[in-house]
Amino acid sequence: MDFWIRGSATNNQGMEAEQQKIVKGTSLWRDAWKRLLKNKLAVFGLIVLVFMVVSVTIGPPLLAWTTGLTADFIPADSDLLNSFPPSSGHLMGTDEAGRDLLARVLQGGRISLMVGIISTFVSLIVGVSYGAIAGYLGGRIDNLMMRIVDIIYAIPYILIVIVLLSVFRGPNTPHWIAWMSEKFGGAGNQGLSQIFLLFFALGLVSWLTMARVVRGQILSLKNQEFVLAAKATGVSAFGIIFKHLVPNALGPVIIYATLTVPSVMLTEAFLSYLGLGVQAPYASWGSLASDGVKNIAIFPWQLIFPGVTMALTLFSLNFLGDGIRDALDPQTRKF
Amino acid sequence: MSDHNGTILSVNNLKTYFQTEDGIVKAVDGISFELKKGETLGIVGESGSGKSVTNLSVMRLIQEPPGKIVDGDIVFDGIDIRGLSIDDVRKIRGKRIAMIFQDPMTSLNPFLKISTQLMEVSRLHLGHTKKEAYVHALKMLKTVGIPDAESRIDNYPHEFSGGMRQRVMIAMALSCDPELLIADEPTTALDVTIQAQILELIKDLKERMGTSVILITHDLGVVAGMTEKIIVMYAGKVFEQALTTELFATPASPYTKGLLRSVPDPAHEQGKELYQIPGLPPDVAHLPAGCPFAERCYRVEDICRREFPPFVQITQDHHSLCHFAKEVYAESVAERAALVK
Numbered sequence: 001m002d003f004w005i006r007g008s009a010t011n012n013q014g015m016e017a018e019q020q021k022i023v024k025g026t027s028l029w030r031d032a033w034k035r036l037l038k039n040k041l042a043v044f045g046l047i048v049l050v051f052m053v054v055s056v057t058i059g060p061p062l063l064a065w066t067t068g069l070t071a072d073f074i075p076a077d078s079d080l081l082n083s084f085p086p087s088s089g090h091l092m093g094t095d096e097a098g099r100d101l102l103a104r105v106l107q108g109g110r111i112s113l114m115v116g117i118i119s120t121f122v123s124l125i126v127g128v129s130y131g132a133i134a135g136y137l138g139g140r141i142d143n144l145m146m147r148i149v150d151i152i153y154a155i156p157y158i159l160i161v162i163v164l165l166s167v168f169r170g171p172n173t174p175h176w177i178a179w180m181s182e183k184f185g186g187a188g189n190q191g192l193s194q195i196f197l198l199f200f201a202l203g204l205v206s207w208l209t210m211a212r213v214v215r216g217q218i219l220s221l222k223n224q225e226f227v228l229a230a231k232a233t234g235v236s237a238f239g240i241i242f243k244h245l246v247p248n249a250l251g252p253v254i255i256y257a258t259l260t261v262p263s264v265m266l267t268e269a270f271l272s273y274l275g276l277g278v279q280a281p282y283a284s285w286g287s288l289a290s291d292g293v294k295n296i297a298i299f300p301w302q303l304i305f306p307g308v309t310m311a312l313t314l315f316s317l318n319f320l321g322d323g324i325r326d327a328l329d330p331q332t333r334k335f
Numbered sequence: 336m337s338d339h340n341g342t343i344l345s346v347n348n349l350k351t352y353f354q355t356e357d358g359i360v361k362a363v364d365g366i367s368f369e370l371k372k373g374e375t376l377g378i379v380g381e382s383g384s385g386k387s388v389t390n391l392s393v394m395r396l397i398q399e400p401p402g403k404i405v406d407g408d409i410v411f412d413g414i415d416i417r418g419l420s421i422d423d424v425r426k427i428r429g430k431r432i433a434m435i436f437q438d439p440m441t442s443l444n445p446f447l448k449i450s451t452q453l454m455e456v457s458r459l460h461l462g463h464t465k466k467e468a469y470v471h472a473l474k475m476l477k478t479v480g481i482p483d484a485e486s487r488i489d490n491y492p493h494e495f496s497g498g499m500r501q502r503v504m505i506a507m508a509l510s511c512d513p514e515l516l517i518a519d520e521p522t523t524a525l526d527v528t529i530q531a532q533i534l535e536l537i538k539d540l541k542e543r544m545g546t547s548v549i550l551i552t553h554d555l556g557v558v559a560g561m562t563e564k565i566i567v568m569y570a571g572k573v574f575e576q577a578l579t580t581e582l583f584a585t586p587a588s589p590y591t592k593g594l595l596r597s598v599p600d601p602a603h604e605q606g607k608e609l610y611q612i613p614g615l616p617p618d619v620a621h622l623p624a625g626c627p628f629a630e631r632c633y634r635v636e637d638i639c640r641r642e643f644p645p646f647v648q649i650t651q652d653h654h655s656l657c658h659f660a661k662e663v664y665a666e667s668v669a670e671r672a673a674l675v676k
Contacts, residue, residue: 139400225438225442226441226444228396228442230455231396231428232433233429233433233434233459233508234425234426234428234429234430234460235429235459244447247447248444248445248446
């Protein structure tokens with residue numbers, strides 16, 4: 001979808017191309033982009049994130065191709081009693097089983113970032129639809145739907161995730177999740193379907209605030225005349241909500257989504273730390289840190305590298321989220 | 336299209352009430368009118384007199400709750416609008432009855448391209464594919480006189496001026512060739528020169544497409560040149576109903592007379608204080624028992640405060656809601672005669 005509003009180019013005949021350049025208008029999104037680029041922290045965050053995404057994407061195959069090290073490769077010559085500190089052979093050292101830590105951090109980054117993105121995406125879909133429908137319908141239905149949100153809010157979300165993960169793990173894994181992990185990583189891949197379950201469990205608890213944000217937006221938009229005009233041309237309620245109202249509420253949704261990503265990642269790390277999240281042979285930054293903390297006195301690099309990488313990413317995401325919020329908020333505009 | 340005595344829309348005893356904390360607001364209380372094919376009907380009245388609610392009721396666009404059509408019939412081309420399911424109403428909205436709104440600045444979605452919004456209508460009602468809809472949208476923009484439509488069609492609403500946006504709204508309204516066009520104060524938000532252009536455009540398109548038009552306005556100058564029939568509304572009721580020429584020449588309601596006197600006449604009234612009807616429109620939630628205009632009327636008598644006035648027929652197409660309709664009419668005829676002399 002093309003949300004980027006084009007600048008106007010008045011094309012009256014007789015007007016020169018030169019004039020077109022002058023008339024070229026600015027738009028909400030272009031303004032916001034300019035303001036974002038002025039925010040040093042946000043730019044820093046953006047650069048770090050791009051670097052992270054690129055390295056976790058091309059990093060593991062590149063590393064395997066150049067050095068033969070992968071996340072689950074245990075070298076024959078490794079001393080299982082010792083973990084090697086960082087060296088030219090292992091840039092981040094090795095873990096307690098002798099696996100290259102860099103390869104594992106990169107592999108874990110894939111999972112951690114995917115948790116952040118997919119769970120946010122799930123929460124985006126659920127939250128936006130739920131909030132938009134509640135806000136648009138209004139009245140009793142709205143009241144009922146938002147009270148349900150309040151109730152779920154009141155239950156500690158970690159508890160819900162733990163219950164979801166415990167109930168649906170192992171043989172009780174829903175078929176579609178098993179199907180997805182099969183498509184992704186081959187049949188009978190229990191560890192992977194656990195990760196997919198984690199994505200959806202986290203997504204399903206983080207849509208609540210999104211629903212509230214969207215509902216608020218829709219409430220303020222639905223009485224505008226263009227909605228009545230759309231109704232008068234025979235557009236259905238579904239069309240009005242998703243074609244006319246949701247795009248108008250996109251600013252706050254984007255802001256909130258960028259801030260959801262780090263919070264979901266942190267939750268995943270916490271769950272992995274508790275042993276409920278990602279399980280071996282898969283790794284996430286959270287599970288790596290959890291493994292590392294056991295040996296912190298003797299092999300500190302096992303905690304430091306995944307920890308620092310994760311902290312850096314979370315900071316960057318928060319900086320970027322704040323930056324986008326400031327850039328899109330008209331009250332902080334500086335001209 | 337079957338012919339029902341040439342009548343496209345007939346509204347009979349329409350009552351639309353709103354439930355508010357202040358009590359029941361009778362926004363429209365027993366309105367009846369008829370519109371023939373190809374005819375233009377003007378509805379005039381002050382703010383809050385129920386003009387817009389009447390027409391929103393016709394399109395079943397009243398927000399429910401708090402609003403509700405409590406009584407009356409709305410028959411559009413033989414179809415009972417009130418009895419239709421919401422899906423069937425949607426098939427009529429935009430296709431057979433179209434609407435133009437007051438403020439073109441807010442009635443286009445700021446986030447969607449003009450082309451998207453125009454295409455939505457014809458894809459919805461005419462079953463156009465994307466390509467067909469685009470061609471159709473372009474044709475409609477040209478019809479309403481958007482210069483350089485090819486390069487403007489993919490612009491966003493904020494890149495258009497007010498008059499241009501109203502043209503786009505008209506293009507949208509007319510893109511399915513509706514049988515009835517409801518224009519709800521189409522020129523109020525525009526300046527006078529653009530106003531004239533837009534009215535001229537509506538008039539011209541109406542003649543070319545044979546569309547019936549309901550023109551809602553509070554500007555008597557606008558209805559004078561555009562309409563065949565006029566309804567004057569006050570406090571949710573029809574106060575006077577007449578052919579345009581007759582209403583302007585010989586009004587039979589004190590309220591209409593007041594409205595006509597309130598139109599400033601720059602040729603004769605320069606330097607003088609402008610006339611206005613004294614008082615304010617009544618609170619529709621707490622209407623008095625008698626005539627709702629009684630407190631502001633220049634010839635009020637006891638009976639006006641006590642009893643609700645009858646709807647008096649004066650000539651064949653001329654009705655007035657007043658205890659003294661015949662007297663007021665006679666007065667107007669006399670004034671007219673004096674003026675002609």
